[in-house]
Amino acid sequence: MIMSQSKKKSVKESPEYSLDRMKKEITELSQKYEELKLKYQDKSRQVSLFKAVEFINSEHFELKQFLDRVMDWIMVATKTESAALLLLDESEQNLEFKVAKGPSSAGLEGQTISKTEGIAGKTLSTNQPYISQNVQEDSNWSSRIAKTLDYSTVNLLAVPLCIRGVPKGVIEIINKNSGELFNDNDVALLESLSVEVALALENARLLDSARYRADNFTKLARLSAILNSSLDQKTVRKRALESVVELLECETGSLYLIDEERNELYFEVALGDKGDAVKEVRLKMGEGVAGWVAENGKSDLVPDTTLDPRWAKRVDEKSDFITNNMITVPVKAKNKVIGVLQAINKLDGRKPDRSDLKLLESLSDQVAIALENARLYEQQKEMFFETAEALAAAIEKRDPYTGGHTRRVRDFSLATGRHLGLSDEELELLEITAILHDIGKIGVDDAILRKPGKLTDEEFDKMKMHTSYGYEILRNVKQLAPAIPGMRHHHERVDGKGYPHGLKGKDIPLLARIICVADTWDAMTSNRPYRQGLSDKIAYEEFKANKNKQFDLKVINAFLRAYNNGEIISQKKEEELSSESE
Ligand SMILES: [Fe+2]
Ligand SMILES: [Fe+2]
Known part of the structure; x- marks a missing residue:
């Protein structure tokens, strides 16, 4: 009763004030409720995202599938119509649409823009979130891609995607469902999500490289077994080239051996359609990339032959073959260079990189062992025949x-x-x-x-x-x-x-x-x-x-x-x- 009296009293004292205050309190309460609700939702969504991150380690993990799921989820969490994930490509000069979600987004994936273009470019270069409440009036907005879509962008929020502190991409969310503007909550939410996405990407990259290494290791072990299953030099040489082509996923390979007497390198065998034409090619020590590798005993990577002054065109001219790129490594037996192994023209137009070089070096060690074994075996066989012949000669003498x-x-x-x-x-x-x-x-x-x-x-x-x-x-x-x-x-x-x-x-x-x-x-x-x-x-x-x-x-x-x-x-x-x- 006392309470009701006092309430009554206060209403009586200043009814207008009380009404205002009540309105204010209700608004504050509802805001707090909204915030709490959002926080709760965030928490539960964070959990599901963490689950998704865990999923990355599962056996059947597919990065693209995972990113699709995350971007769907981001759209739900931020109540937006569209979303896109852009990542720097291999050249680090362009941003590529890895995932595009929302109306009219089909066909956007795989497209690239310059890393400085538009709001995405701005976000990447400043490494700061970017809100554009009306893109049409935003000087940073680039309509080049948007024009190709049957979709109108009103407002946009972009956050950088940092991997180990370095901006490597951008996440964009476009057009709030309710027609509202983007606010600080959206920024905070998207920023925290981008951290998770970056983590997932990094995990995927590590997983990918671990898988790549494991895969190559298995391949290498198998090829090494094949290489060492023959003691015939000719067979070993042929298998060495087949192994180069398979392991490095390249068009062809070459194996030069060193002719110590003439101080030259010579082609023993060559695979590929035009392989026969280069069987007789000889290079002087130091001539061309192969000669350089033989002379220096060091590996070499030529991503573009037209830019390398050491490139000996003679081989191509004779074989009517076009060499675009190559990886060349020495074949060493007991620290002595006995030959040179080359992987020529990576398939699918890819340029060879350091990991290819390391891979060819590992193969080269196996080739060296197999060649050396075959050589020793042949030497032993020769000695064996010589001994038998000497025995026969001793009888003939009688x-x-x-x-x-x-x-x-x-x-x-x-x-x-x-x-x-x-x-x-x-x-x-x-x-x-x-x-x-x-x-x-x-x-x-x-x-x-x-x-x-x-x-x-x-x-x-x-x-x-x-x-x-x-x-x-x-x-x-x-x-x-x-x-x-x-x-x-x-x-x-x-x-x-x-x-x-x-x-x-x-x-x-x-x-x-x-x-x-x-x-x-x-x-x-x-x-x-x-x-x-x-x-x-x-x-x-x-x-x-x-x-x-x-x-x-x-x-x-x-x-x-x-x-x-x-x-x-x-x-x-x-x-x-x-x-x-x-
Ligand atoms: Fe006899
Ligand atoms: Fe006889």
Whole structure:
């Protein structure tokens, strides 16, 4: 009651004042309510935005999709009709519409304006929020883009988007729904949102680069495994170029190797449509970008070849190929430059950058390892062959009348093997087996081995033992074991009348069947102290006549094809040729 009395009293005391005051209080209260409501909404919206930021770390995150969602949300929060997010492009000279929302905004995304153009440009350069309550009367307003849209901009609020303190873009909101003007609350809200968007962008960039690195790492590991799965130099070189094209996403690649004797670089292989044309190109050390990289041992990035004075046009002129940009890195083995690897013309018109350079450098390390492994393997193989040849030569020395027999048997066998279509690996084994085919003669007495006349049956039996002795020798050397079957059975005959086991037909290992033909041809056509070798013509006829008895039909046909092709040079022909050249 007291309260009502006092209320009554106060109304009575000054009714007009009270009414004004009440009005004022109601207005203040409603304003506070609005503010509270906004704050509450802000909070709940902030939470949903944070959730959105968290979403960025999820596996299926798509930046564009995320930004679309954020911009939709910004329009709701600020009660505006349209919104746009502009970001500096790669050149940092233009602002690109990344997201455009609202009526008539279709087609705006992807368009660019100069970074100094219009209100967006002003906002970016000043790094300050910008309110334009009537753009038509605003001198900073650029109508260039707006004119292309079927939409009228009345008022606009723009805030800068700062990533690590540097303005990198602008968020614009356009036309308040209710036709109201933009106020400080809108500025505060949009500014706080831009911080979140910037954070999301930065996270996305980091995520993107982490994904890019992870992706490249996986690719690099796979390519390195492929590169190192071959010990053949030619294959490694070819795969190196294929790897450059795949990893760097470029049009083509080149691999120069260094010719130390001539102090030059040479193209070994080249991929691409016009690749063949540049196979023979040589560069002087220091010539062109590749020469510069080889000489200095440093990587180099040429985003535009027309602007680089070192660019050697010779390669392009010869290949009719246009090089726009390239990344060139040295290939180093044990700190020594052994070649130069190049990635030429990034695809999609992109310019190569530092990250491409780093990537090619990583690949180059793998290429160097693979090339070095292949080189060492080939060197080892050469040494291996040399050792085998030295062994064979030692036996030949004991039997001077058969000089050159091993070499010729090797040559005839290889020629036959090629006509049979053997693979490189099979030919390699054939070569080593042919070189070693008579290695067991080391265990045959000199008296028999060097006997100038025909052998008695007993002596011949002893001579036959050479295949068994050979087996005893080879089986103790692990690396030579694959040559055993071809060596052991090179005196078998397809009719089963040969030695040591009297094997028949296809039971005789293929390499043995080949060496048998080559060995017999040389024995027939070579001169011996006690007899003259047959002429090629007679030997050829005998071979044809004995096709099915002594020899394998397929093998002898291949041999005869090689002969007709001029690949079988008998001992006598060899001597003729050498006396002609003297
Ligand atoms: Fe033999
Ligand atoms: Fe022989």
